Amino acid sequence: MGFWETIVPKYKEIIRKYLNDKDENILYQGQKLSRKLIEHQIAPEEVISLHKSIMMEDNYSARKIIDSFDVLLEVMLGYGLAYREHQSLRTEQL
Amino acid sequence: MGFWETIVPKYKEIIRKYLNDKDENILYQGQKLSRKLIEHQIAPEEVISLHKSIMMEDNYSARKIIDSFDVLLEVMLGYGLAYREHQSLRTEQL
Numbered sequence: 001m002g003f004w005e006t007i008v009p010k011y012k013e014i015i016r017k018y019l020n021d022k023d024e025n026i027l028y029q030g031q032k033l034s035r036k037l038i039e040h041q042i043a044p045e046e047v048i049s050l051h052k053s054i055m056m057e058d059n060y061s062a063r064k065i066i067d068s069f070d071v072l073l074e075v076m077l078g079y080g081l082a083y084r085e086h087q088s089l090r091t092e093q094l
Numbered sequence: 095m096g097f098w099e100t101i102v103p104k105y106k107e108i109i110r111k112y113l114n115d116k117d118e119n120i121l122y123q124g125q126k127l128s129r130k131l132i133e134h135q136i137a138p139e140e141v142i143s144l145h146k147s148i149m150m151e152d153n154y155s156a157r158k159i160i161d162s163f164d165v166l167l168e169v170m171l172g173y174g175l176a177y178r179e180h181q182s183l184r185t186e187q188l
Contacts, residue, residue, distance in 0.1 A: 041181075043171075044173050044174045044177065045167050045171040045174045047170075048166050051163070052160060055160050056160055062149075062159055065149075065160065066146060066159065069143075069146035069149070072142050073139050077139040079138050079139075079173070079177070080138045083137070083173070086180035086181060087180065
């Protein structure tokens, strides 16, 4: 099973749990997932696309979709950090 | 007026237009905006946060919110490109 096939159910589960419990500890799992995604060179737009497809499949309400942005935000925070890290490396080298 | 204050209404307008017309040419404006955001070192998580707040404010339906992911995808594509560019620069230097 490829990396992506293992990620889809994990990401889905994090969203489902977060939307059910609104427990912020679950967002920490999003952070961990983010690191794995970056390690495996998954592009940020692929995460957006996955998020969209989960929202479509699971027929969430507008309220739930809006809440689900918290998970996406957490994952993108990891991308932001990695991006800034590369940027500062680049600046150092200029 | 700061950069961010000029971006918020622009991003809002792109979403509004896209949701009304579903015209893919509008997504091109998202690409252009993406480049500006990156230039001004706006983090990807800030874009997610802005997107969420627009969805909340404008009281969009679940269907519209799902459609709005196309705009977010377009913007994140720019971040993905910039990120990969930095990554390949870094690899070259290793």
